[in-house]
Amino acid sequence: xxxxxxxxxxxxxxxxxxxxxxxxxxxxxxxxxxxxxxxxxxxxxxxxxxxxxxxxxxxxxxxxxxxxxxxxxxxxxxxxxxxxxxxxxxxxxxxxxxxxxxxxxxxxxxxxxxxxxxxxxxxxxxxxxxxxxxxxxxxxxxxxxxxxxxxxxxxxxxxxxxxxxxxxxxxxxxxxxxxxxxxxxxxxxxxxxxxxxxxxxxxxxxxxxxxxxxxxxxxxxxxxxxxxxxxxxxxxxxxxxxxxxxxxxxxxxxxxxxxxxxxxxxxxxxxxxxxxxxxxxxxxxxxxxxxxxxxxxxxxxxxxxxxxxxxxxxxxxxxxxxxxxxxxxxxxxxxxxxxxxxxxxxxxxxxxxxxxxxxxxxxxxxxxxxxxxxxxxxxxxxxxxxxxxxxxxxxxxxxxxxxxxxxxxxxxxxxxxxxxxxxxxxxxxxxxxxxxxxxxxxxxxxxxxxxxxxxxxxxxxxxxxxxxxxxxxxxxxxxxxxxxxxxxxxxxxxxxxxxxxxxxxxxxxxxxxxxxxxxxxxxxxxxxxxxxxxxxxxxxxxxxxxxxxxxxxxxxxxxxxxxxxxxxxxxxxxxxxxxxxxxxxxxxxxxxxxxxxxxxxxxxxxxxxxxxxxxxxxx
Amino acid sequence: xxxxxxxxxxxxxxxxxxxxxxxxxxxxxxxxxxxxxxxxxxxxxxxxxxxxxxxxxxxxxxxxxxxxxxxxxxxxxxxxxxxxxxxxxxxxxxxxxxxxxxxxxxxxxxxxxxxxxxxxxxxxxxxxxxxxxxxxxxxxxxxxxxxxxxxxxxxxxxxxxxxxxxxxx
Numbered sequence: 001x002x003x004x005x006x007x008x009x010x011x012x013x014x015x016x017x018x019x020x021x022x023x024x025x026x027x028x029x030x031x032x033x034x035x036x037x038x039x040x041x042x043x044x045x046x047x048x049x050x051x052x053x054x055x056x057x058x059x060x061x062x063x064x065x066x067x068x069x070x071x072x073x074x075x076x077x078x079x080x081x082x083x084x085x086x087x088x089x090x091x092x093x094x095x096x097x098x099x100x101x102x103x104x105x106x107x108x109x110x111x112x113x114x115x116x117x118x119x120x121x122x123x124x125x126x127x128x129x130x131x132x133x134x135x136x137x138x139x140x141x142x143x144x145x146x147x148x149x150x151x152x153x154x155x156x157x158x159x160x161x162x163x164x165x166x167x168x169x170x171x172x173x174x175x176x177x178x179x180x181x182x183x184x185x186x187x188x189x190x191x192x193x194x195x196x197x198x199x200x201x202x203x204x205x206x207x208x209x210x211x212x213x214x215x216x217x218x219x220x221x222x223x224x225x226x227x228x229x230x231x232x233x234x235x236x237x238x239x240x241x242x243x244x245x246x247x248x249x250x251x252x253x254x255x256x257x258x259x260x261x262x263x264x265x266x267x268x269x270x271x272x273x274x275x276x277x278x279x280x281x282x283x284x285x286x287x288x289x290x291x292x293x294x295x296x297x298x299x300x301x302x303x304x305x306x307x308x309x310x311x312x313x314x315x316x317x318x319x320x321x322x323x324x325x326x327x328x329x330x331x332x333x334x335x336x337x338x339x340x341x342x343x344x345x346x347x348x349x350x351x352x353x354x355x356x357x358x359x360x361x362x363x364x365x366x367x368x369x370x371x372x373x374x375x376x377x378x379x380x381x382x383x384x385x386x387x388x389x390x391x392x393x394x395x396x397x398x399x400x401x402x403x404x405x406x407x408x409x410x411x412x413x414x415x416x417x418x419x420x421x422x423x424x425x426x427x428x429x430x431x432x433x434x435x436x437x438x439x440x441x442x443x444x445x446x447x448x449x450x451x452x453x454x455x456x457x458x459x460x461x462x463x464x465x466x467x468x469x470x471x472x473x474x475x476x477x478x479x480x481x482x483x484x485x486x487x488x489x490x491x492x493x494x495x496x497x498x499x500x501x502x503x504x505x506x507x508x509x510x511x512x513x514x515x516x517x518x519x520x521x522x523x524x525x526x527x528x529x530x531x532x533x534x535x536x537x538x539x540x541x542x543x544x545x546x547x548x549x550x551x552x553x554x555x556x557x558x559x560x561x562x563x564x565x566x567x568x569x570x571x572x573x574x575x576x577x578x579x580x581x582x583x584x585x586x587x588x589x590x591x592x593x594x595x596x597x598x599x600x601x602x603x604x605x606x607x608x609x610x611x612x613x614x615x616x617x618x619x
Numbered sequence: 620x621x622x623x624x625x626x627x628x629x630x631x632x633x634x635x636x637x638x639x640x641x642x643x644x645x646x647x648x649x650x651x652x653x654x655x656x657x658x659x660x661x662x663x664x665x666x667x668x669x670x671x672x673x674x675x676x677x678x679x680x681x682x683x684x685x686x687x688x689x690x691x692x693x694x695x696x697x698x699x700x701x702x703x704x705x706x707x708x709x710x711x712x713x714x715x716x717x718x719x720x721x722x723x724x725x726x727x728x729x730x731x732x733x734x735x736x737x738x739x740x741x742x743x744x745x746x747x748x749x750x751x752x753x754x755x756x757x758x759x760x761x762x763x764x765x766x767x768x769x770x771x772x773x774x775x776x777x778x779x780x781x782x783x784x785x786x787x788x
Binding site: 033035036037039040053056057058059567571572574 | 636637638641642644645653654656657662663664665754755757
């Protein structure tokens with residue numbers, strides 16, 4: 001079996017093999033077989049009496065030195081994964097909040113408030129007066145409010161009120177409504193410290209609380225403020241896959257997660273002085289391409305070409321045509337500096353939080369954003385003459401996408417209200433809505449999990465919304481084009497064709513899963529039901545990161561059935577596995593399922609959606 | 620002459636991770652899959668042992684002796700040396716679980732298995748090119764080699780040591 005269903009990836013893997021360069025796939029093979037205790041979640045390194053392991057086959061030992069059994073150890077490990085994932089999203093959120101704060105309070109002139117409508121709408125929603133005030137003044141109050149939510153003394157988060165009342169009541173009853181964005185992750189680390197929380201149910205409940213502080217807190221602030229600063233996405237077209245790299249231009253790939261630097265690089269690359277400098281270096285222009293979620297941020301707002309998803313980051317460099325790969329935070333493989341060293345490529349790190357040996361470090365801060373962007377582009381231009389043509393091979397594969405489906409854009413596409421969508425769901429033309437999100441993982445043939453599941457669901461009249469690397473996979477497979485409506489079932493197809501939209505809606509980066517929560521809540525509120533009553537589901541067919549664990553947890557905590565395509569490290573505890581896959585239904589109205597085969601995952605989801613329709617009395 | 624490979628242990632490389640034990644149990648489960656084997660009955664059992672004694676890790680496995688005492692004492696002839704593979708194997712259908720082999724084994728690598736009422740021991744993974752324990756070892760503490768090759772390597776290492784010390788004439 002090929003390692004990817006993407007021909008561009010396969011071509012670059014062949015080039016890598018010919019040039020004796022290792023990628024994640026070879027390193028994955030070298031890791032086989034992977035540690036069974038790790039795979040099952042039953043090793044504990046939380047104190048120095050250990051490390052301890054539990055015999056998964058019932059023999060001795062059944063407890064660590066402190067007495068923690070498999071349930072405690074696996075639940076503690078999962079909680080730590082959730083805490084790390086929530087931290088990554090929420091710290092990204094903090095960076096965006098601080099940028100808006102700097103704009104509002106006069107510290108940064110390089111960014112503006114681009115979407116005043118959204119600023120006003122958010123201020124009204126959160127009870128901040130805006131009439132007769134300057135946008136900066138209002139933004140300042142909003143940013144102060146958001147900053148307060150990180151270390152919160154109010155013991156609640158503002159956006160929880162967006163959830164249906166029934167959902168809020170369940171959270172309150174369980175005592176899992178998040179009290180502060182930073183607080184819950186700190187408490188997670190406290191609880192998992194040696195000798196604190198040993199009850200797996202209690203640990204997992206706090207895991208839900210921590211993840212909710214991400215989905216309805218850090219991530220949601222990141223999305224809302226990114227829209228205010230960089231514009232709320234509207235439907236837009238662009239190109240995807242490695243073929244977007246240009247043989248005769250200075251290629252800069254921006255990779256990572258945050259929009260602050262990438263957005264201003266897109267802006268700076270249009271400056272005449274830099275274009276002239278590029279021409280003087282012998283290039284026809286400056287080609288900015290995205291990768292992973294930084295790519296998603298700028299494609300959603302500017303239609304910037306996206307070179308690929310997570311497992312293509314090394315492959316982009318292997319084209320030999322990248323002058324600079326500019327990275328910020330998250331999902332950046334440390335291997336990039338070694339792969340870059342095989343070519344003329346410069347790896348430019350920009351965040352003090354994410355340094356990589358062998359890279360060129362150009363620290364970015366929002367107060368000197370434009371100058372930093374210019375400096376970075378200049379590094380790439382200066383590097384262009386060092387490109388070695390004999391090492392350049394850009395695969396021809398490209399595919400058009402239509403993206404930009406923020407919640408606001410979806411409502412606008414529907415004519416200003418969710419009613420047409422509700423109507424289509426009610427009359428059964430659309431059976432339900434499924435969010436497919438998450439990463440690539442060499443445990444799954446690249447993109448096959450995303451694309452196979454997506455195709456199956458749209459063929460069965462299920463509208464698919466996506467973010468992250470899942471969306472890039474489907475962009476490359478052509479599923480984000482309005483023409484892909486021909487692959488949709490007879491109910492979904494005419495809806496897409498009437499609106500001119502694809503059957504798969506790209507909603508943004510991984511923090512933008514908050515947009516899916518907002519849409520799910522709006523649908524539930526419109527029908528006066530709770531989220532778990534709706535014909536909805538979520539899937540992460542190729543997930544690998546701790547952020548995905550947090551996302552899965554807040555999806556389930558918000559009442560959305562979630563199917564994972566790779567096995568989470570919990571099977572070493574039968575009790576924990578049963579809690580996550582069955583017991584949670586009785587607590588939060590939703591649970592996890594694990595299914596590695598995307599066809600079978602599709603069957604699970606269709607069955608779930610039809611069951612929910614039946615309960616609602618829908619045909 | 621058929622060259623028979625054996626599992627050799629380089630004790631100094633063992634980190635005590637027990638990956639060999641897990642892989643052994645999974646290889647002898649019905650599904651041969653870590654995740655699927657967890658719920659199986661009878662419970663999959665390991666046949667290799669990572670032990671800890673006086674501050675050191677030791678991996679102890681069946682040596683597949685040329686004159687196996689376990690086979691000599693077995694009252695039902697369940698245990699025998701297979702001349703073709705060179706392995707000491709147990710015919711489960713003959714084993715009555717008496718444990719005589721356990722008494723006789725000088726290495727302590729035969730276990731009584733209450734669920735199946737048999738004893739269990741290393742079968743050398745007859746259906747695998749490389750035994751599961753060797754494949755699982757992340758530090759190559761376990762080697763699957765022809766004993767002559769291993770001995771030759773040891774002789775060469777000794778020769779090199781003598782050269783380095785200047786004691787070779």
